[in-house]
Amino acid sequence: MASFQKLKCLNNGRKRSAVNELITMIMMIIKHQIDCFINLNGGDIKQLEIKEENMEGSSSQSGGTSTNTAPGNSENNNSLSYKTILYENMYNNRILLKLEEDGFITPDEKSKELIKELSEIKYLYALKVLFENLQNEFSSQVLANLLEALVDTPFNHYSKESVARLELHLRTLVTVLERICFSPIVLSKELRDKVYNSLAKFAEIHRKTTQVIEIGLDNNFRRNFNQFNQQSNNQDEQIIKKRNYNIDFLLIHLRDTLHSLRDDEARFQEIIRRIRDLLKTALNITPGILTIAGINLPNDCSILSMLTQIRQSLSFKYPVASYYVDWRIMLIIQNNLFIWSESSEKIISKKFSELVLMEYIWSFLEGEWVNAADKSILDSQTKFDEVSNKVVKSLKNAGGFLNELAGNEPIALPHTLWFGILDLAQNLIQRSSRIATYGLCYYLAIESLNKAPSNFIQFKSIELLLHLYNVDNKMFSMIEIDFDQYTQKLSENNLEDSLENFRNLLTFVKEKYHEDLKILSNNTGKGKEGKGKSLNQNSYLKKKQTSNSNILDVIADEITCPINSEPTDQLCILKCQHILAISNLKKLKQKICPNCREKIEDNDIRYLPQNSIYKNLYTKFFESGHILPSIELENSDQLYDSDDSDNSEFDFILIKNSNISSSLLSRITKKQHPTYQNIIKEINEKHYEKAESLCKEFLNFFPKSYSLRCILAYIYRCLNNYEQAHLYLEEAIYLNL
Numbered sequence: 001m002a003s004f005q006k007l008k009c010l011n012n013g014r015k016r017s018a019v020n021e022l023i024t025m026i027m028m029i030i031k032h033q034i035d036c037f038i039n040l041n042g043g044d045i046k047q048l049e050i051k052e053e054n055m056e057g058s059s060s061q062s063g064g065t066s067t068n069t070a071p072g073n074s075e076n077n078n079s080l081s082y083k084t085i086l087y088e089n090m091y092n093n094r095i096l097l098k099l100e101e102d103g104f105i106t107p108d109e110k111s112k113e114l115i116k117e118l119s120e121i122k123y124l125y126a127l128k129v130l131f132e133n134l135q136n137e138f139s140s141q142v143l144a145n146l147l148e149a150l151v152d153t154p155f156n157h158y159s160k161e162s163v164a165r166l167e168l169h170l171r172t173l174v175t176v177l178e179r180i181c182f183s184p185i186v187l188s189k190e191l192r193d194k195v196y197n198s199l200a201k202f203a204e205i206h207r208k209t210t211q212v213i214e215i216g217l218d219n220n221f222r223r224n225f226n227q228f229n230q231q232s233n234n235q236d237e238q239i240i241k242k243r244n245y246n247i248d249f250l251l252i253h254l255r256d257t258l259h260s261l262r263d264d265e266a267r268f269q270e271i272i273r274r275i276r277d278l279l280k281t282a283l284n285i286t287p288g289i290l291t292i293a294g295i296n297l298p299n300d301c302s303i304l305s306m307l308t309q310i311r312q313s314l315s316f317k318y319p320v321a322s323y324y325v326d327w328r329i330m331l332i333i334q335n336n337l338f339i340w341s342e343s344s345e346k347i348i349s350k351k352f353s354e355l356v357l358m359e360y361i362w363s364f365l366e367g368e369w370v371n372a373a374d375k376s377i378l379d380s381q382t383k384f385d386e387v388s389n390k391v392v393k394s395l396k397n398a399g400g401f402l403n404e405l406a407g408n409e410p411i412a413l414p415h416t417l418w419f420g421i422l423d424l425a426q427n428l429i430q431r432s433s434r435i436a437t438y439g440l441c442y443y444l445a446i447e448s449l450n451k452a453p454s455n456f457i458q459f460k461s462i463e464l465l466l467h468l469y470n471v472d473n474k475m476f477s478m479i480e481i482d483f484d485q486y487t488q489k490l491s492e493n494n495l496e497d498s499l500e501n502f503r504n505l506l507t508f509v510k511e512k513y514h515e516d517l518k519i520l521s522n523n524t525g526k527g528k529e530g531k532g533k534s535l536n537q538n539s540y541l542k543k544k545q546t547s548n549s550n551i552l553d554v555i556a557d558e559i560t561c562p563i564n565s566e567p568t569d570q571l572c573i574l575k576c577q578h579i580l581a582i583s584n585l586k587k588l589k590q591k592i593c594p595n596c597r598e599k600i601e602d603n604d605i606r607y608l609p610q611n612s613i614y615k616n617l618y619t620k621f622f623e624s625g626h627i628l629p630s631i632e633l634e635n636s637d638q639l640y641d642s643d644d645s646d647n648s649e650f651d652f653i654l655i656k657n658s659n660i661s662s663s664l665l666s667r668i669t670k671k672q673h674p675t676y677q678n679i680i681k682e683i684n685e686k687h688y689e690k691a692e693s694l695c696k697e698f699l700n701f702f703p704k705s706y707s708l709r710c711i712l713a714y715i716y717r718c719l720n721n722y723e724q725a726h727l728y729l730e731e732a733i734y735l736n737l
């Protein structure tokens with residue numbers, strides 16, 4: 001790197017004047033190195049394409065950038081990855097292809113065939129895949145018939161396999177019912193009651209299969225079964241340990257959805273329409289908010305304020321469980337984003353749809369986390385178990401549907417919304433091929449695990465982490481360490497019971513996950529070589545490893561405005577798919593994209609809020625140097641007198657936007673980390689000795705922070721201690737090599 005060579009030369013003589021220049025350059029280099037690091041390690045990562053275009057070579061390319069937002073292109077390279085198995089299942093499902101060969105072309109024709117084999121896992125899976133593709137359209141008769149058939153499918157035995165089958169069965173049922181929700185179909189009262197009453201049957205199957213797993217298939221089933229019936233307390237305890245909570249969740253979701261559909265589908269359609277319109281406005285898909293010519297830029301278009309609006313206007317005719325309002329809003333948002341990004345018109349790009357969806361996911365979970373005190377780990381487990389038993393009983397109560405017509409709010413498991421949102425994240429991982437999305441899901445799962453108030457949330461967080469590990473076992477190889485750290489935390493807090501509990505849960509979820517994978521790999525043609533073998537991690541030989549690429553870097557990169565070079569919360573995405581901080585969009589003198597110079601038209605700007613993600617990852621961004629503290633330099637102009645002509649991409653941006661004077665040092669970020677504010681305050685007041693000692697103190701907490709070293713260097717420069725300034729700069733460089 002040419003600019004680095006230059007740094008070396010500066011070692012000889014003229015240190016004094018050089019240090020000023022150095023500070024500027026080093027900030028640039030730090031940024032640059034992060035980008036280069038990502039580029040080196042992830043040549044085939046799709047979402048880095050934009051960055052590569054900017055960074056490759058030093059000539060700034062202009063015009064002609066087309067961003068590929070179509071799914072799947074890069075996936076074809078990793079022919080043996082788990083991701084491919086997922087992909088094969090979703091886009092090349094063996095059974096669906098076979099049906100096509102046999103002349104069943106339309107989605108209706110396919111589902112009419114699949115309906116005949118609903119007790120077989122592979123057909124069930126194919127059916128789910130068929131319905132999850134929102135491009136496929138179905139006639140209302142097929143939808144209703146399928147719903148009925150799924151309710152009538154017999155479960156005549158209980159085994160380990162039937163747990164996996166039950167989950168898949170209920171997921172398929174949910175998928176079909178969601179289709180009905182989003183289409184103008186009114187179910188007959190008979191069918192709706194029939195589906196509702198089937199929930200009791202499924203709850204009973206759930207209970208029995210759970211017992212089978214508990215007891216173990218090696219033992220005499222009947223004998224143990226009787227034994228447990230005599231010790232009913234013990235039995236409950238046993239069930240809790242190896243319980244597939246996904247099934248509990250799906251049953252509650254089905255119950256409440258049927259509830260909300262009751263009698264008043266027109267109202268339900270109205271709710272969908274309103275949320276869709278609000279979302280369109282908030283994202284500027286219906287142009288109006290974001291106009292670069294005027295001053296109509298949003299200040300309060302955050303997701304939270306939008307949600308408050310929706311919540312206030314949303315009510316169901318019959319009472320639903322309290323979590324359900326937010327849950328339904330989330331499902332409607334997700335549905336719209338998927339449809340807009342997958343439809344042939346491509347109203348929005350897949351990248352944009354995922355970024356927005358992730359922000360909503362974070363935003364909802366943030367609300368859940370506020371209510372969960374993180375030091376009292378698992379103290380609500382007992383309460384959870386109580387409620388859980390009640391929910392099962394209420395589902396099993398045959399007349400429940402009529403009873404609830406009386407108008408009482410149905411009982412739901414604590415933190416159902418939290419669980420559901422994590423389930424959506426898991427679903428998104430399957431659809432996505434973007435590392436930033438995986439990374440955001442990773443932090444989501446870790447945060448949820450750390451704050452988990454019960455086994456319920458622990459279960460889902462573990463499952464999500466295992467899922468990520470299977471998508472990319474190199475990148476997510478740290479999850480075992482995360483599990484260790486979590487158990488450590490439990491033992492440090494003397495939560496022996498919880499610790500034991502968690503270990504059992506972890507083993508169970510791993511076994512369960514393994515079973516699910518079997519279903520998946522048996523469904524593709526590639527599973528031929530043997531059932532167990534294809535699950536072996538080692539067999540997934542990837543041609544191109546994405547190892548070592550720091551997940552946080554990828555996330556930060558995605559929401560980094562090219563003008564101030566750091567992650568930002570209020571962004572917009574342009575037609576060329578480049579992003580820009582809204583505050584900088586306002587300031588652009590020439591309305592062209594700073595990256596590719598494409599002309600910016602009002603109608604092409606999409607609003608991209610990332611407030612929750614930014615807020616929750618702020619500390620991480622800061623510690624890793626993606627966000628630098630703001631320092632007002634008294635002589636910031638002078639910093640750009642130097643002839644760093646080889647930093648052309650920076651030059652380009654700086655010259656283009658000279659009115660913003662976006663020096664890396666003099667930037668003002670709104671939300672400063674509180675621990676750093678004092679340092680900055682002291683610097684601004686020119687109390688450099690005080691700032692120095694504070695800075696060194698904080699360096700003990702963040703020993704690897706290079707941003708802190710850069711500040712220290714700056715402080716020493718102000719103290720005229722060029723030796724020390726130079727020393728810290730070198731350390732900073734070293735940390736980033």
Ligand SMILES: [Zn+2]
Pocket residue numbers: 065574576577578593594595596597598
């Ligand atoms: Zn552009």
